[in-house]
Amino acid sequence: MSAANPLPDPFESWTVQMRKGLLDLAVLNALMESERYGYELVKNLVHVPGLTVTEGTLYPLLSRLRLQGLVKTRLEPSESGPARKYYSLTSEGHRAAKLMNEHLEELVKGCRSLRNGDQQ
Amino acid sequence: MTEWTPSADQALDALLERARARARANGADPDEVADDVRRHVEAELSARDVRLVTAERIEMVAAEIGLGADGKESTIPPTIRTVDHPPKRPLNPPSPVWIVLFGLVLPSAALFIEVASAALSEAIDPVPSLYYAGLIALVPLTSLLCLLKEESSSRPLRALLGLLNAMSFSICLVYCIAFIPMVLLGLILMPFGIGFLVMSPWLALLAAALTRIRLWAAGTLPSILGLPTAALGCAAGLALALGPEVNPLLTELVAQSAIRNGITEAPTQIAYLRRFGDRNALLALAHGAQPDSSLFSHYRSRAAGTEARSSEPMANLWFLVTGESLAGASFTATGDLQERLGRRRRAGGRRLPLLSQPAGDTPLTLAASRLDGRLEGDAAAAYFEWTLTFENSSREQKEARFELLLPAGGAVSRATLWVNGKEQEAAFGSRERTTAAYASVVSRRRDPLLVTSLGGDRAQVRCFPVPPAGQMKIRLGVSAPLRLAESDEAAVRVPRIADTNFEFPSSTQHEIWLESMEPITASSTLLSVSKPTDGRSLVRGSVAQGALDEQEIVIRLRRNGAPADACFEDSTTSIDGSLVRQRVESITFPALRRLVVVADGSRGLAKRKHAVADGLRRMEGGPDFLFILSGDTPVNLEPGPLSPIPEQFARAADLVESSACRGGADAVTALTHAWDLAAQSEASAVLWIHGPQPGVIRPVDALRQRLERQPSNPRMITFAVEEGRNVVLEQLPQRGISRIGRTEGTAADLARLHRILTGREPYVYLSRSRISPTEAAGLPRLASAHVGRLWAAEEIERLASNITEEARQTAIGLAMRYKLVSSVSGAVALESEAQFKQFQLQPADVSQLPQMPAAPMIGGAPEPEEWALLAVALAALAYFWLRRRT
Known part of the structure; x- marks a missing residue:
């Protein structure tokens, strides 16, 4: 029975959860400086270990962020094919990214302090 | 140009559906995600310069972006994908401004101005019909639609845009060819603005090309039924723009071929023209003009020259093909805008003299x-x-x-x-x-x-x-x-x-x-x-x-x-105080030995062919009976046993009823043959049962020779089932031809005629002659305003058939005296006395003209003037009565 349903690797399971939680923030951060199109974001994220995504995952995420009012889009005719869709942060997106980054900082600090026993 | 296989279309649809499902699961907009995925796929294909998109290719891209059918993500690192390093395309997406100006505003303005003013229609007719107005309108409408929907992700809509754009392009191309003679003028006039209208087809063509580039830039244009929209649209546009040109052109070519071969020697061409020929084109040719309602009429006119050509062979061809009179033939409606707006009189693309205007499209x-x-x-x-x-x-x-x-x-x-x-x-x-x-x-x-x-x-x-x-x-x-x-x-x-x-x-x-x-x-x-x-x-x-x-x-x-013999005072005019004697006369013809009946197989008999058949079936007994049905080729009824058995009449009737009566028929050949058959026997006659013969297909010389040289036997008798022009009879000598005056219906008249010709019934008629008052003694004397005229009408035609000028002048004098229209006289009403004088004509005195008698007033109250008259009469009576008393 155990061979048929092995328990998931705890680390792998944790990284999946982490990736899910951080992906929104990673995208918002990637858009913090300038607007980017979809594949550009994929390329940016591939350099961050554990945050590699495909377009199949990214596009729904971007669509959700747009529905939440955090990003906006525009189409620009492309020399190389169909028009490109560029994503950029709205002011709400900037505010949300700032809050999320601050909160992440707090979380990381807290986790580290627990490891070092700082809180005691 | 990218082509998609049907399975690739299906694979993409499946991929987009998976993308929507994932979007829904993540709280995203499914359509937006599907649109993003589609754009990504197209970018990938474009970057890889894929010409033929297959299902495998789509699945590969789907797997790369983590939306494979098996749900597995790609193992290919994004850095080596090609989407970000595509080959450069040579063209930048053009600005929409040019499309708005040249593809939308200019063609719309050109169409409106041409319809409103017909400015170009004398040189080139860009809007010969409503149909072409619709074609032109397609160009700005397509431009507008493409501008509004070029970013659409809907594959059916993108396919439609691609198709319409290609159609628009090819329509502009056809107009560019039509406008070639105007190029120089257009370029010269461009600085004045008006040149833009002349050059609008070229500018619209440019706009259609720019629109295509923008459509390509916005995404792939899916194929329709596996065919690229560019090819499909161009073919459709050319078919629409050139389609109306094809049949008139073929009709003209086939008609010319028939004329070259001789219309009686061109059965294939005649059959084609009857079945497929363009009626308006043929009618225009018969009028000596060019087929019209065409975008390329001006090219035809240039090739043909400006002088009207002789149209007699074409007029005969018209009769052979249609069986109709050219004078009464109508152009079928073509939707000609300018005609509808009353701006021009059209006759096959050429102005005809006012008095030669054909009918049709007429208001x-x-x-x-x-x-x-x-x-x-x-x-x-x-x-x-x-x-x-x-x-x-x-x-x-x-x-x-x-x-x-x-x-x-x-x-x-x-x-x-x-x-x-x-x-x-x-x-x-x-x-x-x-x-x-x-x-x-x-x-x-x-x-x-x-x-x-x-x-x-x-x-x-x-x-x-x-x-x-x-x-x-x-x-x-x-x-x-x-x-x-x-x-x-x-x-x-x-x-x-x-x-x-x-x-x-x-x-x-x-x-x-x-x-x-x-x-x-x-x-x-x-x-x-x-x-x-x-x-x-x-x-x-x-x-x-x-x-x-x-x-x-x-x-x-x-x-x-009514008296069988009476004399009539001529109340209108009189000649030397004489009277007109009218009496019933009867004559029994000597029985014929042979009767050859020729029935007209042309369209002119179509309405009455059953009545003619009925008349033939009512015939009985009599002499040898031979029968010919004229047509493209005369059909002889085999005489069989030369006996007038009822079956012979019935077979002839069946032949008439089974006749298609389509187009014109060669009556001359049939009549000549009939004359030869009849001439083999003494006391013979040819009876021609015919409808109107507005044209003649073969020369009448051979038949004319027979009638001139031997008018007495066989007799030629004509029986018109339908009044109308008979060009054949006009070209034959009047002597020796008897026209049967119709009294009743076709069948009854035919049967009666047969009885008269076979000597079984006397021919009863009224004869009219001039007699002196002395000769009229003892005859009942009656009054009629018309008997004198009827005598005069017969006398005029008798005199007119005489070839001497003296007789002709006498006939004209009689016609003028009796106020009759005849073969030598006419009637013309002009606007003023001065015009009558100019032509030495005198309008008729109303008192000398026939008039409808006024209806009697029965039981009505006297009019005021009648009361006045009555009062005067009573006053006079009273005066005389009083005077007598005193």
């Missing part, structure tokens, strides 16, 4: 029609007055033209034109003088009415001008003899009009009112019989033109107690 209609008639039993004569009002809804003057089909032996004896609300009677003069007066006055665009004889109980009526958006009213009087059907019964066929260049609205009916002091009946239920209390017998009704044309309406009259 000329008959607004009112009233036919009154009076039948006299004692005189065996009838007088009809037909009052017609024409209406012209166009913006230019029109000539109304038609043929008046008279009762047998009838003649036009009065013609009246309403000028400024007043009746202007026509002058009667020689045919040449009246025709010249008409042509001269028409050229100055004033009011004339002309009536001339066409022979064979037909008169042509022309009146001009029916003013723009106005009416013209005329009245025609017809004097006609009654034909003796039985000893105490006479009959007359109601006159009709045919070969008109105007139309009959459904609201316009012929209001027919015929009366007599003797009992009359009608052969048609369209007319009802009544008998008012004043002793008159009435037949009247409202009859549509179609019904009047279809039925042979005969009015019968009982000649109760």
Whole structure:
């Protein structure tokens, strides 16, 4: 029975959860400086270990962020094919990214302090 | 250009559905995600320069972006994907401004200006019909749609955009070719703005190309049924723009081929033209013009030159193909915009002389029609007055033209034109003088009415001008003899009009009112019989033109107690105080030994072929009976045993009924052959049963020679089932040809004629002659306004058949004295006294013209003037009575 349903690797399971939680923030951060199109974001994220995504995952995420009012889009005719869709942060997106980054900082600090026993 | 296989289309649809599902699971907008994925796929394909997109290719891209069918993500690192390093395309997406200007605004403006002003239509007609207006409108509409929806992700919509854009492109291309002669002018005029209109096809073509580039830039244009939209759209556009050109062009080519080969030697071409030929193109060619309603008419005109060509062979071809009269043939509606707007008179792309205008596409209609008639039993004569009002809804003057089909032996004896609300009677003069007066006055665009004889109980009526958006009213009087059907019964066929260049609205009916002091009946239920209390017998009704044309309406009259021999005082005019003697005569023809019947197989017989067959079946006994049906090739009924057995008549009847009666028929060949067959026997005759013969297909020389050299045997007898022009008879000598005056319906008349020709029934007729008062002693003396005219009509034609000029002048003098339209005389009504004087014509005195008698007033109150007269009479009586008393 155990061979048929092995328990998931705890680390792998944790990284999946982490990736899910951080992906929104990673995208918002990637858009913090300038607007980017979809594949550009994929390329940016591939350099961050554990945050590699495909377009199949990214596009729904971007669509959700747009529905939440955090990003906006525009189409620009492309020399190389169909028009490109560029994503950029709205002011709400900037505010949300700032809050999320601050909160992440707090979380990381807290986790580290627990490891070092700082809180005691 | 990228092509998608159907399975690739399906694979993409499946991929997009998976993307939507994932979007829904993540709280995203499914359509937006699907659109993003589609754009990504297209970018990948474009970057890899994929020409043929297959399902495998789509699945590969789907796997790369983590949306594979198996749900597995790609193992290919994004850094080596090609989407970010595509090959450069040579063109940048053009600015939409040019498309708005040249693809939307300019073609719309050009279309509007051309329709409104017809500025270019004299040189090149860019909008020859509503159809082409629709084609042009497709260009700006397509530009607008592409601009609004170029970013759409809907594959059906993108396919439609691609298709419409390609259609628009090819339509512009066709117009560019049509406008080549205008290029130089357009370039010169461009600085003045107007040149942009001339150059609009080229600029619109450019805009269509720019639109295509923008569509490509916005995404892939899916194929339709596996075919690229560019190819499909171009093919469709060319078919739409050039389609209307094809059949007229083929018709012209085939017609010319038939003329070259000789129309009687070109059965294939004739069959093609009958089945597929473009009627308008053929009609235009027959009028010596070019086929029209075409974008390339100006090229044809340049190639053909500007002078009108001889159209006689084409006119004969027209008859052979259609069997119709050229004069009465109508152009079928083509949706010509300028014609509808009344800006030009079209006749196959070329302006024809005013008096040669063909019918069709005509805004000329008959607004009112009233036919009154009076039948006299004692005189065996009838007088009809037909009052017609024409209406012209166009913006230019029109000539109304038609043929008046008279009762047998009838003649036009009065013609009246309403000028400024007043009746202007026509002058009667020689045919040449009246025709010249008409042509001269028409050229100055004033009011004339002309009536001339066409022979064979037909008169042509022309009146001009029916003013723009106005009416013209005329009245025609017809004097006609009654034909003796039985000893105490006479009959007359109601006159009709045919070969008109105007139309009959459904609201316009012929209001027919015929009366007599003797009992009359009608052969048609369209007319009802009544008998008012004043002793008159009435037949009247409202009859549509179609019904009047279809039925042979005969009015019968009982000649109760009418004298068989009487003399008539001529109340209108007299010659040396003489009287006209009219008597019933009877003659029994010697029995024929051979009768050859030729039935016309042309379209002219179509309406009456069953009646003709019925007449043939009613025949019985008699001499040898041979039968020929004329057609493209004459069909001989094998004589078999040369005996007049009923089966022979029945077989002939079957042959007539089975005839297609399509197009014209070569009557001359059939008649010549029939004459040869008849000439083999003594006491023989050829009976030609025919409809109108508006054309002649073979020369008549051979037949003419036979009739001229041997007029007495066989006799040529013609029986017209339908009045109308007979060009064959016009070209044959009148001597030796007997025309049968029709009395009743076709079948009854045919059967009776057969009995007369075979000596089994006497031919009863009325003879008229001039006698002196001394000769008239002892004869009943009667009065009639018409018997003298009927004598004169016969005498004029007798004199006119004489070849001497003296006889002809005598005939003209008689016609002028009796005010009759005949083969040598005509009637013309002009607008003013000065015009009559200019042509040495004298309008007829109303007192010398026949008139419908006024209806009797029965039981009505006296009019004021009658009261006054009564009062004067009573006063006079009282005065004389008082004087006597004193």
